[in-house]
Amino acid sequence: MVNTFRPSDLAQALRIIADTKPTVLAGGTDLMVRHKTWSGVVPHFDRPVVLIGHLPELQGIEIRDERLFIGSAVTLAAILEHPLVPEHIKSPIAQMASPPIRNLATLGGNICNASPAGDSLPMLYALDACLHLESVRGRQTVSIGEFISGPGRTILEPDQLLTAIEIPLIKCRTHYYRKVGQRQANSISKVSFYAAADYDKQRIHWVRIALGAVAPTVVRSPAAEGLLAGLDASGLKAVIPTVTTIYQGLLSPVDDVRSTQRYRREVSLRLLENYLTRELMK
């Protein structure tokens, strides 16, 4: 039977993580399912477990220098209830899981799972989020795109802990999020589409677009976003086929229990078309 640790502060947690290379458990909403066996039987973990959900150092939400810092063990519910968190960050989180799961699940957990269908991820990619990693050796900051190296894979070293998520606060005129799933609550996305933009009547200042669950990791194209920046309405209309072609080339969805490649590809492109023709510059 593996050891379970419940450290009293972050420093102690980092020492335990360095010494035992454990499974780190924050909300448990994914790990407790992945390791469950039978009703009445203790879930089977093959490595030591360290609980971090209670650590005070990982609970903060604050703004410094136009950047939002969210502790890695802050629950999704706490993010949604926080007055400092803007709507364009809350909107995808509000559609994740269900109320009882959002009361347990943490933003750090969704990131470290690195699921291609992780619903906070398109928003974090689109907003250029940075992650703060800590270990007894020191601190490191990486972008979300560098952190997630493949489906279910991250560059987190065995002695490192994700401690905070940093999101630059940009002036965002509109945001748009669509999650396509089987049921409104608790569905794992077949496709998710996130976009944020700033524009006025004349032209687009900038656009960010990110798609989830349609490739090994989140799809975002700085090239396509660059083409859209600075355009007026007629320029936007003219560039849509080129932009669509760029995304077509980046999508590599899979067939699985939730959906098919063909469906995911078709829906992604329709969501993109809908966004560019009906939502952007509306």
Add this chain to the structure above:
Amino acid sequence: MATTTIKFKLNGQPVTLSTHPLKRLVDVLRDDLQLTGTKEGCGEGECGTCSVLLDNRLVNSCLVPIASVAGRQVITIEGLRSTPRFDLLQRCFAQAGGVQCGFCTPAMIMAAEAILSANPYPTEKQVREGLAGNICRCTGYGMIVEAVLEAARKGGGLW
């Protein structure tokens, strides 16, 4: 088996028990403490049947390792039962026909308590959102939603 001593508050009373730290809260409630009002449905957080209140928030007790409950407060359907809020919820569920097989009902009552504690005058949309993590295979939900709305209408000051 490695056991540990866990202390927490259950339905207002202090509890101390010796158990495996990763045992699920639902198993501790049902097996160690014989509080079988909390049901287990899917065991994966999908159905909400094992919902309890942890520090006054609705959670799936099948997803909570008991070690993370240390020092916190748990309320189960057995604890809610002695309150006037439960009396009203029970009557409203009965009158609206919100109970058929009854397996989801304890958790639906816990979810209703969580909804009304956070917002005593919810809209229908807010009630539906609040119940979104709880599955019922009998009623089609309409009658449960109606029961919660009726409890809100009659609840004047209870929540």
